[in-house]
Amino acid sequence: MSIHTFQLHDLEIGTLHDLLLDAVSDTKWKIKELRQTFDQTDQAALLEKLSSIEFNKARLETYTELLEQIDSSWCPDE
Numbered sequence: 001m002s003i004h005t006f007q008l009h010d011l012e013i014g015t016l017h018d019l020l021l022d023a024v025s026d027t028k029w030k031i032k033e034l035r036q037t038f039d040q041t042d043q044a045a046l047l048e049k050l051s052s053i054e055f056n057k058a059r060l061e062t063y064t065e066l067l068e069q070i071d072s073s074w075c076p077d078e
Contacts, residue, residue: 019059027057030053
């Protein structure tokens with residue numbers, strides 16, 4: 001898995017919004033899978049799910065940083 005690297009000027013707000021929603025949805029799904037795996041006490045599968053959640057956390061952090069950059073660089077018309 002790899003995290004996409006975006007340049008701020010390459011992104012549109014709608015695209016970033018879609019990426020965030022996808023990452024949140026995927027993270028929710030991975031947490032649900034993690035709970036099911038934990039119930040089955042399969043350690044190898046549990047570690048795999050934890051790794052996947054860490055990846056999604058990194059995605060969310062990356063997208064959040066981009067939103068903050070957009071927010072700080074946005075100047076409303078006066």
